[in-house]
Amino acid sequence: MRRLLLLxxxxxxxxxxxxxxxxxxxAGLEHRPIKALSQQQIDDLRAGRGMGLALAAELxxxxxxxxxxxxxxxxxxxxxQRIQVQRLFDAMxxxxxxxxNKLVExxxxxxxxxxxxxxxxxxxxxxxxxxxxxxxxLRESHLKYHLSTTAVLDPSQKQRYAELRGYQRRDxxxxxxxxx
Numbered sequence: 001m002r003r004l005l006l007l008x009x010x011x012x013x014x015x016x017x018x019x020x021x022x023x024x025x026x027a028g029l030e031h032r033p034i035k036a037l038s039q040q041q042i043d044d045l046r047a048g049r050g051m052g053l054a055l056a057a058e059l060x061x062x063x064x065x066x067x068x069x070x071x072x073x074x075x076x077x078x079x080x081q082r083i084q085v086q087r088l089f090d091a092m093x094x095x096x097x098x099x100x101n102k103l104v105e106x107x108x109x110x111x112x113x114x115x116x117x118x119x120x121x122x123x124x125x126x127x128x129x130x131x132x133x134x135x136x137x138l139r140e141s142h143l144k145y146h147l148s149t150t151a152v153l154d155p156s157q158k159q160r161y162a163e164l165r166g167y168q169r170r171d172x173x174x175x176x177x178x179x180x
Contacts, residue, residue, distance in 0.1 A: 034107050035114075045100030045138075048093045053139045057146035063161045064142070065089035065149045071164050075157045084152045092145040099138040106131045 029035060034042065044051045054064055065088040068075065072082055110127050113119040150158065162168035 034104070034111050036111065037104070037107055042104055045104050046097065048096030048100055050096075050142050054142040054146050057143050058165075059167065061158060061162065061167075062146040062150045063153065063158065063165075064146045065092060067165065068149055068153070068161065071161065074164055075153070075160055077157070081152055085149055088145050088148050088152070092141060095141040096138060099134055099141060103131065103134045103138060106134055 032038070037045075041051070050064065050066070054062075058064055058067075065085050068077070068085050069082070069089055072085075077085065106127065110124075110131065113123055113127060153161070159168070
């Protein structure tokens with residue numbers, strides 16, 4: 001009986017802790033410099049990293065320049081292909097860094113509107129329109145370089161890329177799928 005009471009008390013305490021935590025999902029985030037972005041997101045934006053923005057291309061058979069360069073030897077890229085993909089990567093990086101920095105600035109402005117209590121319907125709308133345009137341009141930047149990179153590769157290299165990335169097996173069946 002004593003064990004049962006101890007178990008019941010433990011469950012009640014666990015449920016209360018879980019309940020308290022779930023009612024405070026943003027606790028601690030109020031100390032971030034830009035409330036809507038983690039430090040990792042800020043760093044990724046400033047460094048021009050993809051952050052999953054090109055998954056629609058990547059997971060549908062359109063390799064990106066960064067991963068193609070990483071896998072260059074295993075893909076047996078020619079010297080000309082390496083040069084072309086490196087140029088694409090450099091251009092993508094330059095665009096993405098510029099747009100990422102712009103987005104960080106815009107998110108800083110949005111945060112400032114609220115932290116200084118000067119947000120209005122008009123300023124909010126204008127800031128959000130600017131943010132959404134930059135987000136779209138950033139995503140387009142990453143996706144268009146997947147298109148360009150795909151055009152540089154031959155069919156066997158695209159197949160090998162899918163295998164190396166775990167999207168497809170050598171037998172042509174898809175990888176990373178769970179069977180029920």
